[in-house]
Amino acid sequence: MEDMLLMEAIERYLGGDxxxxxxxxxEELRKNTPEIDQMVVEHSMFLHQMDMYASHRSLKHxxxxxxxxxxxxxxxxxGGELSAxxxxxxxxxxxxxxxxxxASVGGIIALVISGLMLYFGPAVNGNQLEQLGKDIADIKxxxxxxxxxxxxxxxxxxxxxxxxxxxxxxxIDTKGYIVTNAHVLKGSGAIVMNNxxxxxxxxxxxxxxxxxxxxxxxxxxxxxxxxSLPYSIRKSNVELGETLYTLGxxxxxxxxxxxxxxxxxxxxxxxxxxxxQVQISANPGNSGGPVLNNNGEVIGVLxxxxxxxxxxxxxxxxxxxxxxxxxxxxxxxxVSRIKLPARSTIKGQQLKQQxxxxxxxxFYVKSYTK
Amino acid sequence: xxxxxxxxxLLKGLAGNDSRAIDMLYKDNFSIIxxxxxxxxxxxxxxxxxxxxxxxxxxxxxxxxxxxLTCQIRTYLxxxxxxxxxxxxxxxxxxxxxxDNLDETVPVEEDLEMHEKRxxxxxxxxRALNSLGEPCKSLLEGYYLKKMGMQELAAEFGYTNADNxxxxxxxxxxxxxxxxxxxxxxxx
Numbered sequence: 351m352e353d354m355l356l357m358e359a360i361e362r363y364l365g366g367d368x369x370x371x372x373x374x375x376x377e378e379l380r381k382n383t384p385e386i387d388q389m390v391v392e393h394s395m396f397l398h399q400m401d402m403y404a405s406h407r408s409l410k411h412x413x414x415x416x417x418x419x420x421x422x423x424x425x426x427x428x429g430g431e432l433s434a435x436x437x438x439x440x441x442x443x444x445x446x447x448x449x450x451x452x453a454s455v456g457g458i459i460a461l462v463i464s465g466l467m468l469y470f471g472p473a474v475n476g477n478q479l480e481q482l483g484k485d486i487a488d489i490k491x492x493x494x495x496x497x498x499x500x501x502x503x504x505x506x507x508x509x510x511x512x513x514x515x516x517x518x519x520x521x522i523d524t525k526g527y528i529v530t531n532a533h534v535l536k537g538s539g540a541i542v543m544n545n546x547x548x549x550x551x552x553x554x555x556x557x558x559x560x561x562x563x564x565x566x567x568x569x570x571x572x573x574x575x576x577x578s579l580p581y582s583i584r585k586s587n588v589e590l591g592e593t594l595y596t597l598g599x600x601x602x603x604x605x606x607x608x609x610x611x612x613x614x615x616x617x618x619x620x621x622x623x624x625x626x627q628v629q630i631s632a633n634p635g636n637s638g639g640p641v642l643n644n645n646g647e648v649i650g651v652l653x654x655x656x657x658x659x660x661x662x663x664x665x666x667x668x669x670x671x672x673x674x675x676x677x678x679x680x681x682x683x684x685v686s687r688i689k690l691p692a693r694s695t696i697k698g699q700q701l702k703q704q705x706x707x708x709x710x711x712x713f714y715v716k717s718y719t720k
Numbered sequence: 721x722x723x724x725x726x727x728x729x730l731l732k733g734l735a736g737n738d739s740r741a742i743d744m745l746y747k748d749n750f751s752i753i754x755x756x757x758x759x760x761x762x763x764x765x766x767x768x769x770x771x772x773x774x775x776x777x778x779x780x781x782x783x784x785x786x787x788x789l790t791c792q793i794r795t796y797l798x799x800x801x802x803x804x805x806x807x808x809x810x811x812x813x814x815x816x817x818x819x820d821n822l823d824e825t826v827p828v829e830e831d832l833e834m835h836e837k838r839x840x841x842x843x844x845x846x847r848a849l850n851s852l853g854e855p856c857k858s859l860l861e862g863y864y865l866k867k868m869g870m871q872e873l874a875a876e877f878g879y880t881n882a883d884n885x886x887x888x889x890x891x892x893x894x895x896x897x898x899x900x901x902x903x904x905x906x907x908x
Contacts, residue, residue, distance in 0.1 A: 354890040403845040404865040428764045
């Protein structure tokens with residue numbers, strides 16, 4: 351019985367329910383009786399555990415409720431009409447066995463074919479290479495961020511679209527032609543944004559999956575053609591050891607980011623002669639950004655990095671830009687006016703000044719599907 | 721990057737178990753996580769579990785008054801879910817290389833260690849409470865979790881007066897504490 355009264359007193363003491371004189375008396379008791387002191391400490395800890403338990407339990411409950419509520423309202427989905435990706439997984443689970451048999455038959459054939467392929471073309475190595483485009487899922491959040499940075503009246507993003515990929519890109523012609531990586535454009539349409547946060551609608555003119563390059567044209571009355579581009583685009587190869595820098599948009603808050611490094615090999619991954627190896631720290635979102643040397647010449651388009659190695663990135667050689675522009679001109683006579691910049695006006699300037707000029711020509715490219 | 725005031729308000733709401741804030745957070749972030757889990761060998765149930773676990777981890781952080789999130793909530797939740805899911809995949813022995821995609825993440829290892837410790841505490845208390853049996857369990861839940869008064873409890877459980885209920889509560893509490901601390905001290 352006494353223990354019970356003591357426990358009650360401890361609880362009242364810990365709960366702050368004692369009046370001043372009671373409290374003083376109890377504290378005195380605590381001080382003089384180590385056993386009681388020990389009990390208070392222990393019980394206080396226990397009550398703390400209980401409180402945490404209680405708040406966790408009610409949070410778990412709230413989360414379950416929220417889940418059920420949102421499911422009912424259709425704000426989230428489970429099964430049924432989920433996106434195509436979900437369906438694929440479900441189908442896969444359903445037909446796993448059939449697929450396995452089919453795949454093993456197919457595998458043998460594939461082995462033969464891929465053996466042959468090795469002789470004829472550079473193999474694409476999906477696992478060891480990472481493309482540096484980024485997948486954008488949450489269009490809303492991004493728009494909020496943009497809204498806070500710029501004073502634009504209205505977003506250029508068409509209603510009811512879903513952003514699926516993004517990266518960087520840069521002007522190759524003063525009239526608004528932009529080069530980026532093919533893998534940056536996974537969707538059917540695109541918008542581009544300059545480093546001040548201004549958005550422009552753009553058309554996808556040409557995609558070359560093999561070279562992993564694509565050309566966009568800004569098609570927006572708000573876009574003011576610039577008088578001249580600061581950089582030129584190099585036609586020949588560059589030497590090892592040349593200092594390089596790149597500008598791009600790897601961050602989610604749309605700030606342009608500079609990366610620096612050097613030219614490390616004349617060929618890309620597994621001897622791929624379409625690209626260089628560069629030592630630059632690159633992140634998802636850097637894809638499609640220009641790689642420039644100290645002379646203000648674009649020497650490549652940053653595209654992939656090696657998954658297991660730090661700082662090893664690959665850039666599509668700049669002469670491929672000439673090639674795809676030529677291809678595009680042949681295919682579409684209306685674009686014969688594209689004129690690639692032949693002379694760098696920032697040559698010999700300090701890096702800071704170079705970047706100040708180049709950054710206005712580097713855009714954040716976002717691709718969407720309807 | 722700084723979390724904007726909107727996100728801070730959401731976190732505050734979450735810390736206070738506010739259903740509107742929870743709904744918002746849920747609505748804005750769940751689908752991304754679901755897609756990620758589904759694309760990486762998971763089921764709808766896995767997605768729900770992992771996401772809710774991450775929300776609890778965020779809640780624990782948000783409990784701290786001085787806490788300021790240094791990245792977007794979305795990035796944080798994604799990072800936690802990714803970590804949790806990788807761990808679970810490894811435990812189940814179906815680790816797939818595919819998980820290696822390139823979305824932005826922030827380091828969350830320390831937070832998760834803390835979270836695991838809290839989870840362990842939670843499970844201990846849960847086990848201790850559940851092994852008490854009735855009416856002890858409900859009585860203690862009524863008093864300590866629902867913060868009901870002794871009078872009220874006596875009426876609900878049919879004790880003739882509050883003192884009897886108090887007596888019973890004391891006995892139950894002693895049993896619970898014993899159960900809890902035995903586990904707790906083994907766990908230490």
